[in-house]
Amino acid sequence: MTGPRYTPLIDTLPSTVPFVGPETQERRMGHPFAARLGANENGFGPSPRAIAAMAAAAGEAWKYGDPENYELKAALAARHGCRPENIVVGEGIDGLLGYLCRLVIAPGDAVVTSEGGYPTFNFHVSGFGGVLHKVPYAGDAEDPEALLALAAQIVPKLIYIANPDNPMGSHHPGATIAAMVPRVPEGSLLIVDEAYVELAPEGTEAPIDADDPRVIRMRTFSKAHGLAGARVGYAIGAAPLIAAFDKIRNHFGMSRIGQAGALAALTDTTWLAYMRRLIGASRDRIGAIARENGLVPLPSATNFVAIDCGRDGAFARAVLAELTSAGIFVRMPGVAPLDRCIRVSCGPEAEVEAFAAALPGALSRARAAQ
């Protein structure tokens, strides 16, 4: 009675998870957070139109969602000026990154990303036996030149860049990202993770032909659209690549309620513009709070602000722990030198002010402990 025989690959994988959820921390603490500003969720909430559509869809939840995501793909194609055949909808960008890794990564295959880049991408790469090759950030930004230089050497299956970046909030002009594409080695695929791009300055969206076979762009309803809990992401790419997802994806994996919410959110451009303004204001306020405490907020093209705590990772981790103890959920980059920062998501005024109230004490306790 020894149970199943796992694959050799599975036996080598660790049991770690990419992120611990705030609910887990709340259960450990025995009380809820006063401010939920750690997961780059959009606490201003989804469009009322999306809420109404999801509430209406709840009564229809006995129906499976349309496995083709037809209406949502049609609306997204219209939005992006491409064909529905260029779009695959999935269970968040996380789900789509998993599917993409499964399509191209066999054990030993090389992947290029940044040291400190999105951990869940790394989780999926490793989960299929891929080998991560990392380049450092250039300052606080992912480094297209370094990524391309390493890619030219090792011709990886995948090259990953997020623009804007998470966890630092920096961004490159979309033209810089588009200029990477002709330099992608033959047989490599560039992933451009644009999870936060709706919140970035005009011109950050990479002007890339949807049918270009060298690149796939990832988008989500989790950030600007405030629908993280509905689990709707999508990818834009060449039709043959998009069709390949059908070989393996969970065809009935999408929530019908999520489909309805995303479709409604997409039509509410007024709400999206409102979100951009609220988030911009919140970004500025978080920056001001940082400066009032003698810290340096990094420029952000996202719905979060990385705050340089001015010392090393150990100090930032101490500040984070103090904030957590004070009921403030924030996160921080995992590796040096990025880990001199804490990362604070934009959110409603009451939660941001709870952070403001907790920060001075957290800093002084962290300093006293050093």
Next chain:
Amino acid sequence: MTGPRYTPLIDTLPSTVPFVGPETQERRMGHPFAARLGANENGFGPSPRAIAAMAAAAGEAWKYGDPENYELKAALAARHGCRPENIVVGEGIDGLLGYLCRLVIAPGDAVVTSEGGYPTFNFHVSGFGGVLHKVPYAGDAEDPEALLALAAQIVPKLIYIANPDNPMGSHHPGATIAAMVPRVPEGSLLIVDEAYVELAPEGTEAPIDADDPRVIRMRTFSKAHGLAGARVGYAIGAAPLIAAFDKIRNHFGMSRIGQAGALAALTDTTWLAYMRRLIGASRDRIGAIARENGLVPLPSATNFVAIDCGRDGAFARAVLAELTSAGIFVRMPGVAPLDRCIRVSCGPEAEVEAFAAALPGALSRARAAQ
């Protein structure tokens, strides 16, 4: 510019999909179905308590779902008399079957199932390079003895049985399934897919120790609970196997709204009892309609009825096509000899009566065409 290099396995996979959704057929026809009785959805709908919980959760959809599914697992553990460590929650049974195949199936690994068994399981097995070995049904039921005999020969990674069965609706006593477990070969894992078990006669649920490492049971909120579109399934198994899912699953893949709906549905035992009675009545009515038309309804322990059309697969396919043309969405088994049947899901009276009204004409046109 040739695009990405897929894995050797992916290159071998076909682009077929397990099921075409009714929405796809509706778009082809240019009008909606009058009766949606093909996907074994529960048209009586979810508990009002679940609908209210999902509608309430819609406004909170900006939060990611709890990646640990803590509350839902706790409630399920209480329901099943096991520990939360024995339960993994996923994006429907389909999603969990995919994860399970990924855990154990490497290219070339053997899997035992029934000829005509659940196609989506086969999709996932093939999707990881597994080799399907199939035994025939015994009459209209999956055959535990044949499955075990073949398993003893080839010692597969996985052995799949659904109880009650889909697509025929037959069932074995739970004791028969439990008696399979000691005969599972060392190194094999028995999957017991109990998607429909809440709708089956008392005693169909297999009395299996959750910590037995030789078996994993699959359950869903899609059928009796009427939450197919919310995408919540779960598996019950030994803690080390359940923990292995954490190595690979999409930790933030669950919809927060679905989590809320499932938790509320689980508490509404009165609604579940009501569903059992409505579905039982609908089952009887579908059987009567079949007999009124000179056809033979098979006994069903599920929310659907397989109707033996009395001739071969070509005839049943013709009947199905005629029903589809008449606006009635039903499905049928894919392989002989099961494919002498059409499969009609239970549902609201108006839809079942639309089927009743359409069936005589469909039969006569199908007969005329032969």
